[in-house]
Amino acid sequence: MVSPAPHRTYDFVIAANRLPVDRQVKPDGTTTWRTSPGGLVTAMESVMRDREAAWVGWAGFPGEAPQPFDDGHLRLVPVGLSAEELTDYYEGFSNGTLWPLYHDVIVPPTFHRSWWNVYRTVNQRFADHVARVAAEGATVWVHDYQLQLVPAMLRDQRPDLRIGWFNHIPFPPVELFAQLPWRARILRGLLGADFVGFQRPDDARNFIRSCRAVLGATHKGDVVTWGGSDDGRSGAAPRSVRAAAVPISIDAQGFRDLADSPSVKARAQEIRESLGEPEVVLLGVDRLDYTKGIRHRLRAIGELLADGEISPPEVTFVQVATPSRERVEAYRTLREQIEGTVGRINGDFSHLGDTAVHYLHQSYPREEMAALFQVADVMLVTPLRDGMxxxxxxxxxxxxxxxxxxxxxxxxxxxxxxxxxxLCNPHDIAGLKETILRAIRDDHEEKRRRMRSLRRQVRTYDVQVWAQDFLRALEVAPHRPPRSRRSISPMV
Structure with missing residues (x-):
């Protein structure tokens, strides 16, 4: 699958926290790499299919990074992170500070200067790697909240580059963002890009308002102008950066083909039989995260059972909770709370052979997920806040x-x-219960009408359209950086 390759530069470079492959160590000690599952990898396949490109990211394990290598026509450039850096940059600043702050402060964020210092160091390392592999005038696409300083760091080294950044999670209102002690430096980092993309129009507006309130930037429509003497760089020219919503999607045709495969259809029938052929299967599939509203969902299910509105074996609820960040205290506490609630509900409302709530704390391949989706009569997607x-x-x-x-x-x-x-407000438990019952009890034709419209939307605006829209917006962004010849040091 992979082979070492000599140093060269590329006209298209992606920077993300993780590489699109996972390392597999065989019993004999040999190492292979397997393509990672996930929306970003699928999305990028569509834009890299007909071009040579490089992907800069962490290899997925602490310690010294492997040498860059090729996976087909894609150059993979690993970034090394020590165990201590992973603790402070990823578990600490990214997921202990930024993640809760950007998700409505559902749990309080933690502000540690030591975390910030490591976050800044790691972002500089990513920027250095990108600068070495990007050809003159290359397009660089930086992804997500872990790398918010990279655009400006990269701009300082390589003013010839065309730089875009996309946020996969929400961007908070200025009243919350202002809590961040390093708020100005985060915004300055993002304003190194030519185009910054967000999941929702509200996220883009929040970013623009923060630039105005924190940096004193001006804006006209979705274009933010900031710089000159205001950015602390003597003689620096003002920059214009566009901020807009470009919502991500999925590979709709690929996922439909997977769901339509004979093996997935057969597995769906096995799952329904194993559940006892209930009349209604309710399903939740989430990472085990406090933003996903799993506790609120379980409370609604518990009250529906207590009210006698639903009961096993006619109705059963399956909750898949994929393990997530289990070294972080807030996540360990969340798991204990959820498992305690599931135990109480099943103790009160399950019967021998008829389980009210099936709780599965493990990861499943895409094939199993596709089968579960076909089993689910009602899908419960009720986060308290989610980027997409x-x-x-x-x-x-x-x-x-x-x-x-x-x-x-x-x-x-x-x-x-x-x-x-x-649609529902997951904070409103009474309203959530009513919505679940309506989804169960509405007539067949009403449900088919709704689902036809949903499928049409996803089919029309799929992941390929998302990637094309982002790159088109980046290409026509208002400020094209000057292009100058420069020597690029080889990757070592």
Missing amino acids: NLVAKEYVTARHDGGGALVLSEFTGAAEELKTAY
Whole structure:
């Protein structure tokens, strides 16, 4: 699959926290690399298919980085991170400071100067790697909240580059963002890009308002202008940066083909039989994260069971909670709370052979997810805050048979597009219960009408369209950097 390759530069470079491959160590000690699952990898396949490109990212394990290598026509450039850097940069600043702050402070963020210092060091390392592999005038696409300083760091080294940045999570209102002690430096980092993309229009507006409030920037429409003497660089010219919504999507055709495969269909039938052939299967699929609203969802299910509105074996609820950040205390506490709630519900409402809640704390391959989606009569996607939530889009794509119903939180990016879903406020437990019951009890034709509209939306605006829209916006962004000849040192 992979082979070492000599140093060269590329006209298209992606920078993301992780490489698109996972290391596999065989019993004999040999190492191979396997393509990672996930929306970003799928999305980038469509834009890299007909071009040579480089991908800069962490290899997935602490210690010295492997040498750059080729995976087909894609150059993979690993960034080394020590165990201590992973603790401070990733678990600390990225997921202990930024993640809760950017998700409505559902849990309080933690501000440590030592975390910030390591975050800055790691971002500089990413920028250095990108600068070495980017050809003159190359297009660079930086991804997500872990790398918010990279655009400006890269701009300082390589003013010839065309730089875009995309945020996969929400961007908070200025009243929350202002809590961050390093707020100005984060914004300055992002304003090194030519185009910054967000999941929702509100996220782009929040970013623009923060630039105005924190930096004193001006804006006209979606173009922010800032710089000159205001940015602390003597003689620096003002920069104009466009900020707009470009919501991410899925590989709709690929996921439909997967769901339509004979093996997945057979597995779906096995799952339904193993659940006891209930009349209604409710399903939740989430990372085990406090933003996903799993506790609120379980409370609604518990009250529906207590009210007698649903009961096993006619109705059963399956909750898949993929392990996530289990070294972080808030996540360990969340797991204990959820598992305690599941135990109480099953103790009160399950019978021998008839389980009210099936709780699965493990990861599953895409094939198993596609089968579960086909089993689910009602899909519960009820985060308290989510940048997009691609599970919602995968569900409606998998249910191309016309069945199913999607209960969707208003506080997801997906709700901006999937307007015929059964929308809900997950904080309103009474309202959430009513929405779940409506999704169960509405007549078949009403549910089919809603699902047709949802599938049409996802099919029309798929991941390839998302990637093309982002790159088109980057190409026509208002400020084209000067191009100058420069020597680029080889990767060592």
